[in-house]
Amino acid sequence: xxxxxxxxxxxxxxxxxxxxxxxxxxxxxxxxxxxxxxxxxxxxxxxxxxxxxxxxxxxxxxxxxxxxxxxxxxxxxxxxxxxxxxxxxxxxxxxxxxxxxxxxxxxxxxxxxxxxxxxxxxxxxxxxxxxxxxxxxxxxxxxxxxxxxxxxxxxxxxxxxxxxxxxxxxxxx
Numbered sequence: 001x002x003x004x005x006x007x008x009x010x011x012x013x014x015x016x017x018x019x020x021x022x023x024x025x026x027x028x029x030x031x032x033x034x035x036x037x038x039x040x041x042x043x044x045x046x047x048x049x050x051x052x053x054x055x056x057x058x059x060x061x062x063x064x065x066x067x068x069x070x071x072x073x074x075x076x077x078x079x080x081x082x083x084x085x086x087x088x089x090x091x092x093x094x095x096x097x098x099x100x101x102x103x104x105x106x107x108x109x110x111x112x113x114x115x116x117x118x119x120x121x122x123x124x125x126x127x128x129x130x131x132x133x134x135x136x137x138x139x140x141x142x143x144x145x146x147x148x149x150x151x152x153x154x155x156x157x158x159x160x161x162x163x164x165x166x167x168x169x170x171x172x173x
Contacts, residue, residue: 006066010035010092012083012153013061019078020055026076033064035097037104056104056112057155062092083153090152100150100157102129109160113140117147117156127165137166 015023024036037056042049055061060083063073067089073079082089103110106129120138123146125131135148138158145158146166 006068008033008064008066010062010064010094010097011089012092013063013073014080014083015059015061016078016080017059020059020061023061023076023078026078027061027063027073030072030076032069032073035062035064035101037100039104039110040108056100056110056157057153060153062097085152092152096150096152099133099148103148103157103159106130107159107161111158112155113158114155120147122169123166124169125161125165126167128161130159130161134169 013023020036024034027034038053039056040051040053043052059080065073070082070089074081084090117138117140120136123135123137125133125135125146133148135146138145138147140147140158143160144163146161147156147158149156
């Protein structure tokens with residue numbers, strides 16, 4: 001077996017709809033390190049309001065594993081497939097995992113989108129939890145938000161950040 005198949009890396013798994021939390025529990029029972037970014041939202045039902053935690057990325061969960069565990073993972077109830085590019089499971093960098101963890105823990109008004117959003121003004125965040133992070137200032141649903149593109153997984157994250165901690169950077173073409 002190749003040595004590279006034994007090195008643990010972050011991968012993205014696609015789950016059955018609304019199975020993310022169950023898959024997270026099952027993988028944890030099997031001893032896998034997982035990351036399921038959750039966000040709290042206040043939901044209004046006809047008779048009450050309730051805070052619920054929903055996955056930031058619907059039908060996706062991150063797992064830290066070696067590719068030698070590929071089939072063991074796929075045999076877990078609720079997992080549909082590895083997210084792949086040209087048949088090769090896509091690796092997600094530790095930096096990207098850390099960035100998503102920081103955003104989820106620091107901001108309530110956060111949204112992950114799969115749709116393409118036109119490039120905006122390049123900015124750098126100069127204060128707060130995301131200090132030093134670069135992104136784009138875009139208009140989305142009639143609001144100015146900071147867009148941070150997450151490579152390899154096909155999502156961008158939109159977050160509401162105060163204008164006074166943003167600085168424009170040079171546009172590069």
